[in-house]
Amino acid sequence: MKLNHYALLFSSLLTVTLTGNAQSNAQQEGVKVGEMSIMRKLAPTGALEGQAATQYAQTMRAAEQKNALGQANHPQVIRLRAIADKLIPHALKWNERAKQWKWEVNLIGSKQVNAYCMPGGKIAFYSGILDTLKLTDDEVAMVMGHEIAHALREHGAERAGKAVAANIGVKLVELWAGAKGYDPNLAGGLAGGAAKFGMLAFSREDETEADIVGLDIAARAGYDPRAGVALWQKMGIVSKGAPPQWLSTHPAGKTRIAEIQRHFPEVMPLYARAKGVSISALPPYQTNVKGIAPVVYSAK
Missing domain, CATH: 3.30.2010 (Zincin-like)
Known part of the structure; x- marks a missing residue:
């Protein structure tokens, strides 16, 4: 009964998570992200x-x-x-x-x-x-x-919820291993390791989502989204020796820059509107550190 209870609960959590994340919001302009995780x-x-x-x-x-x-x-x-x-x-x-x-x-x-x-x-x-x-x-x-x-986006609550689900998953594996005559501690340790790497991926997804939503908010307020590229170029200069992306809760700087640039078509019109000019009239973004080239964007 205990094993079936955990299995049913974990299956339900997984189903509602996938369903919730598959939904899209109804924004008509700016960036598009899915509904907040259940x-x-x-x-x-x-x-x-x-x-x-x-x-x-x-x-x-x-x-x-x-x-x-x-x-x-x-x-x-x-x-x-x-x-x-x-x-x-x-x-x-x-x-x-x-x-x-x-x-x-x-x-x-x-x-x-x-x-x-x-x-x-x-x-x-x-x-x-x-x-x-x-x-x-x-x-x-x-x-x-x-x-x-x-x-x-309530990422703190989301991470806490995912930790609960991960702990349930580990417990399920331990119970299954014990029922099959395997070492539950060993099985639980392996499942815990897999869950840890899964949580790292979840954290990277949250960071990417925060980058995207933050771009939208800043652009509407009249701040240049292209500054995000210069920001992460600066961060790369001071954060040498950071762990590889797959071992980090944060995406690598180059990954973040590419993602920011990918969303320029969505946020640059918002910025131009906030400044009261056309996109073509916007000068390149120039930061205040030598060696970082101006950041340009041309609407297609």
Whole structure:
């Protein structure tokens, strides 16, 4: 009975996941992505947002105690919040819950090359990512749009749900192995390894989706999507020695650049409209680091 129970539950989870991911949204312009994974339902979003708000507040208090929290009049804080104010209105359509979020944007003084947006719209940038990459406003918008997209698409809840499903799968294998007279620990270990690599792939898919949705949000807000190419060229310069793509939760830089370029036809018209010009009138995107060529796009 126990084996059949796990098998039925795992089969149901797999079926609804494939069905949910096969659906497409009804957007008429901009990027197209599938519906959010049904797996996020296994981890209550409201609970995650509450936990995120608590953790975020604790992080900000800790930074303040170390005199590392950017004050409201800090130039970079003003800059980050101004960019967020332009992005957020274009983010709301991606998730109805976002209209009720209490958005926050803060800067933490640290050498970390990092930024994030927690469930519920809690955004943090580390000064290291601004300073190390010498980010332009367009490039900040690419990073911020990407991080906001993670929250909008509820990737945290999705990953938690997939972890639950993976654990059920491992348990099924252990029960099956025991029933057949095999070593359940060995079988479970092999299944766990396979599940781990599967979770890496899921994470890479989430990162790609966040790149795409972030491009759409930033373009509508008047930020140049071509800055995404320059951003990942900069990131490649500072992240040499990163693990190969198949062992990483993030796609390789070249893969991300190719994916961003693939979606130019969808987002460049949005950017041109936001700027009030035709695509042909847009100058190439030129970043502020020597050695990175201007990024061009010509509509066909």
